[in-house]
Amino acid sequence: MSDVVLRTRGLVKRFGTLTAVDQLDIEVHRGEVVGLLGPNGAGKSTTIGMILGLVRPTAGAAEVMGRDVWRDRENALANSGAIVETPAFYPYLSGRDNLTALALIRGGASRARVDLLLERVGLSARAKSKYRTYSLGMKQRLGIASTLLSDPPLVILDEPANGLDPAGQREIRELVRELAKEEHGVLLASHLLYEVEQICDRVLVINKGKLIASGTIAEVTAGAGTIDIAVGDPARAGATLRALPGITNVQETEAGVKVTAEPARGADLNRALAAAGIYASAIVPHKSSLEDVFLEITDEGGPSTSGAPAPS
Amino acid sequence: MLPLLRSEVFRLRRRWITWILLLSVVVLAFVLYFIIYASVQAQIQALQNGTLSTTNGAPQTEAQLREELQTLRPAQVMSFGLGVVSGFGSVLLIVFTASVFGNEFNWGTLRVILALGAGRERFLAAKYAVLVLYATVLTIVGALAALAGSEIVSSIASLDSTVPSDFITQLVLTIARTVFTFLPYIALAAFIAVWSKSGGAGIAIGLVVYFAEGIVMSLLVAFNKDYVTVANFGLSRNVSAIARLSGSSSGTGPAASTLPDPSQAGQAALVLLGYTVLFVALAMWRFRARDVTSS
Numbered sequence: 001m002s003d004v005v006l007r008t009r010g011l012v013k014r015f016g017t018l019t020a021v022d023q024l025d026i027e028v029h030r031g032e033v034v035g036l037l038g039p040n041g042a043g044k045s046t047t048i049g050m051i052l053g054l055v056r057p058t059a060g061a062a063e064v065m066g067r068d069v070w071r072d073r074e075n076a077l078a079n080s081g082a083i084v085e086t087p088a089f090y091p092y093l094s095g096r097d098n099l100t101a102l103a104l105i106r107g108g109a110s111r112a113r114v115d116l117l118l119e120r121v122g123l124s125a126r127a128k129s130k131y132r133t134y135s136l137g138m139k140q141r142l143g144i145a146s147t148l149l150s151d152p153p154l155v156i157l158d159e160p161a162n163g164l165d166p167a168g169q170r171e172i173r174e175l176v177r178e179l180a181k182e183e184h185g186v187l188l189a190s191h192l193l194y195e196v197e198q199i200c201d202r203v204l205v206i207n208k209g210k211l212i213a214s215g216t217i218a219e220v221t222a223g224a225g226t227i228d229i230a231v232g233d234p235a236r237a238g239a240t241l242r243a244l245p246g247i248t249n250v251q252e253t254e255a256g257v258k259v260t261a262e263p264a265r266g267a268d269l270n271r272a273l274a275a276a277g278i279y280a281s282a283i284v285p286h287k288s289s290l291e292d293v294f295l296e297i298t299d300e301g302g303p304s305t306s307g308a309p310a311p312s
Numbered sequence: 313m314l315p316l317l318r319s320e321v322f323r324l325r326r327r328w329i330t331w332i333l334l335l336s337v338v339v340l341a342f343v344l345y346f347i348i349y350a351s352v353q354a355q356i357q358a359l360q361n362g363t364l365s366t367t368n369g370a371p372q373t374e375a376q377l378r379e380e381l382q383t384l385r386p387a388q389v390m391s392f393g394l395g396v397v398s399g400f401g402s403v404l405l406i407v408f409t410a411s412v413f414g415n416e417f418n419w420g421t422l423r424v425i426l427a428l429g430a431g432r433e434r435f436l437a438a439k440y441a442v443l444v445l446y447a448t449v450l451t452i453v454g455a456l457a458a459l460a461g462s463e464i465v466s467s468i469a470s471l472d473s474t475v476p477s478d479f480i481t482q483l484v485l486t487i488a489r490t491v492f493t494f495l496p497y498i499a500l501a502a503f504i505a506v507w508s509k510s511g512g513a514g515i516a517i518g519l520v521v522y523f524a525e526g527i528v529m530s531l532l533v534a535f536n537k538d539y540v541t542v543a544n545f546g547l548s549r550n551v552s553a554i555a556r557l558s559g560s561s562s563g564t565g566p567a568a569s570t571l572p573d574p575s576q577a578g579q580a581a582l583v584l585l586g587y588t589v590l591f592v593a594l595a596m597w598r599f600r601a602r603d604v605t606s607s
Contacts, residue, residue, distance in 0.1 A: 045605070052427040054604040077429030084427055085605075088420030092327055104319035105428050146424070 003030040005079070005154040005185035006051065010060035013046050013209075020046045022209040024060070028185040030153060033176055035200035036189040039298050043209040044189045045085055048156055051187075052082055064154050078106065081147030082156035087139045091132035095123050095142050098131055103149050117145040122171065136163030144175065155179055158189045173199050193291040203290070207298045217290055224288035224296070225263040230256040230281045231273065240276045241269060256280070263287050316430055316438035324442060329411065333404045337450055338457040341397050345384055345461030349469060352377050386462045387475045390486040390558040393458025394451070398490045398555060401450055402497050406518035409443050409501040414511020423604045432599055440502065440592065447494045451487050459483075486558040493551045496584050497522060499591035500547075506595040521547065545583060553580035 006028040013021040021043040028034045038044045049055030051062045053069045053076075062069045067076035089098040096114055103109035118127045121141035126134070134142065140163055147155050157176070161169040169192075176199050179186050190196050196203060197217055205213040205220070213220050231237040234252040241250045241259055247269075249260035259269060263285030270280055288296075324330050359374050372380070383392045416422040425435060466473040476482070500521060505514030526548030532539040543549055557577050 049423075049603070049605060052423075053429075054423050054426055056601055056603060074429045074431060077427065080427075080429075082427050084423050086420065088424050090323060090421060091419065093323065097322075097326060101319050101323050102424065102428060104322055105315050105425060105430055107315050108318075 004028070004066075005030055006062070006064055006187060007066075008047075008051065008060065008062045011047065011050055011057055011062060012059040013043075013050060013055060014058045020209050021050065021057075021206075024206070024209070024211055026204055026211065026214075028154065028187050030185050031180050031183045032201040033180045033186040033188055033199050035196040035203040036187055036206070037193070037196060037203055037294060038206040042206045042298070044206065045158065046209075047206070048082070048084060048158055048187075048189060051156065052080065052084060053077060054084065078150065079152050080154040080156060081149065081152045083140075083143040083147060083158050083160060084156075085158055086162070087143030087146075089131045089139070089142060089146075092130060094128045094130055095134070095138075095145075096127040098142065099146060099149060102146055106150050109149055113149070117148055120148070121145045121175070137165065137168050140164060140172075141168075144172070148179075153183075153185060154187070155184050156187045156189075159191065160188070161190065161192055161195060169195065193289070193294055197290045205294060205297060212297055213293075221288055221290055221293050222262075224293045225261065226286045226288070227259045227261055227263060227266050227269060228253075228256065228282075228284040228286070229259065229269060229273070230283075231278055232281075233278060236276070237273055237278050237280075240273060240278060244269070244272055256282075313434045313438055313441075316434055317441055320438050320442040321445075324412075324446065329408065330446070333408055334450055334453060337397060337401060337404065337454040340400055341393055341454045341458040342461040344396055345393075345458070345465045349381065349384060349465045352381050353469075381469055381471060384462055384465050384469070385471050386459060386466060386473050387479070389455070389458050389462050390482055393462060394455055394486050394490055394558065395555065397451055397454030397458065398493060401447070401454060401490070402494060402522055403519065404450070405443070405447055405494050406497050406501045406522060407515050408446070409498045410505045410511045410514025410518055412439060412443060413502050413505035414509070414514050417505075417509040418511060426604055433596055436502075436506070436592075436596055436599055440498070443498050443502070444491070444495070447498065448487075448491050451490050451494075455483065455487055482558075489554050489557060492581065493554050493584065496547055496551075496587040496591065499588045499595075503591040503595040506599050526552075547584070547587060550580035550583045553577055554584070 004027050006026070008024055008026050011021055011024040012019070024043075024047060026034075026036075026047075036044050036047070046055055050057045051064070051069065053073050056070070064076040065079040067079070069076045089095075090101065093101060095118060099114045099117065100109070100111075103114065115124070115127070118124050121144050123138060123141050123145065126138060131139070131142070140160055144157065144160055147157065160176070161172050164172060173195060176186055176188065180201070188196065188200060200217065202214065202216055203220055204211060229237065229241075234254075234256050237257050238250045238252045241247055241257060246265075247259060247261055251258045261269070266283045266285050270283055273280055355372070356374055356377050359377070382388065416425070426432065463473060465471070497518060501514045501518035503514075504517045505511050508514070525546055529539075529543040529546045529549060533543050554577055
């Protein structure tokens with residue numbers, strides 16, 4: 001049996017002349033946490049909307065556990081739990097009653113199950129309080145509890161740490177990792193790139209509706225970095241390095257030059273400078289973080305390459 | 313659809329508005345008997361004391377007032393008590409229906425429920441079913457409250473409280489007819505709320521149609537009787553035709569004589585059913601393929 005819990009094929013959504021999502025092919029497997037990244041307006045929410053049958057795709061299909069979300073909606077979505085955009089519940093109901101009301105839609109859940117989930121997200125003490133009295137962090141926790149009501153193979157979390165304090169964010173990170181250990185496939189949309197870096201097995205970066213990079217964090221950040229070189233004549237060093245193949249960005253600084261290049265190329269650059277009679281007093285490589293790579297590949301004015309090009 | 317229905321009932325039972333509206337119908341249907349009794353009794357007293365005379369502005373004679381008291385008898389509960397429940401209930405149900413549909417959009421809970429895999433048509437169908445159930449409960453409870461008010465006032469005023477042998481049958485039929493006349497207004501309020509994604513719009517347009525349509529049609533017919541055919545395809549005149557099967561007042565005003573006759577109740581029922589089906593179909597059609605986003 002395949003371990004793919006979510007698969008989209010050629011997913012397209014157009015709003016008039018605007019293409020919000022363009023030929024998106026993604027997969028999420030059991031036991032992995034996949035980060036869905038992209039700047040505001042990149043198409044993340046539209047993609048999640050199509051996966052959950054809220055937004056009708058212009059073309060393509062989304063399948064949860066091999067079942068088409070639009071053709072076999074009930075059976076497909078019975079295998080998923082999701083927070084869509086922001087958590088939304090009935091304000092006049094308590095946290096417990098909200099979970100009970102949602103569970104009834106899928107045939108019901110025992111009181112013990114509801115209480116267990118409330119305990120898991122740290123809401124037991126406020127289970128009887130009305131939802132409208134909850135803080136944003138508590139609403140997020142209730143949202144996460146709701147995604148687990150039927151223990152679904154696919155869990156979709158849209159900005160789950162939004163509104164949480166640092167301790168709460170850590171708890172959510174631990175919870176998400178636990179979900180993966182329990183063989184849930186988790187699709188996590190987040191703006192908190194350090195959070196993604198810590199908990200995601202793979203990332204998908206979309207921009208203007210297109211998948212522009214995908215792979216493990218190591219794959220996406222591989223080859224990306226900068227090297228600071230301290231030299232006495234930055235202008236001559238800069239001109240020498242710009243002539244090297246694969247070097248596209250060299251900035252002259254007060255202390256020398258800053259080169260955008262794979263950190264492992266430090267020795268190459270030193271050799272080239274020495275051959276030109278320029279001797280470096282220091283060479284300091286910096287590996288790019290996911291945030292650096294994200295900002296670089298999603299920047300409209302920046303290069304459009306990535307560490308791991310998206311599958312065509 | 314049963315799980316959706318159970319969830320709807322669970323949620324409605326926990327909303328205060330559900331109970332407040334129900335309570336207001338009960339209170340109105342019950343208390344109105346006492347208000348009318350007290351008012352008529354005060355006028356009779358005034359006529360007898362000479363502080364009010366038919367020659368100096370009293371609208372009715374004592375005999376007419378005593379005749380009016382007869383409408384408070386239990387035997388008249390179908391025409392009077394249920395007439396009140398019907399009029400007030402329509403307004404409450406428009407407000408309640410629009411709120412039940414519109415709040416799902418306002419609170420964002422619609423996308424949560426749909427993301428759980430609930431079918432869109434089934435989601436709407438469960439809401440319609442619960443609202444019809446609520447309308448039925450509201451009418452039954454209102455009728456019982458009116459009956460209780462009528463019994464108590466009859467005993468205070470020494471009115472004849474005997475009822476015909478087929479009273480229960482007639483009461484059940486009248487309750488069924490009353491619920492039936494609610495359907496197009498429920499469907500209209502739901503349709504507007506779904507199309508506009510707003511409970512407020514459903515309430516506003518629903519109430520405007522409820523209050524203004526009958527007036528506009530009456531004015532139209534009063535202006536030119538040739539418009540009667542058009543007017544008779546409106547909601548209010550057909551609701552009136554169904555209501556008059558239970559002995560409700562035939563209305564007053566220049567266009568009253570053109571109201572559909574109770575003998576045309578079958579046609580009136582078809583017209584109301586047609587509106588109900590049309591509004592439900594339009595709501596389903598719009599909702600079926602609509603993108604559900606937070607905006």
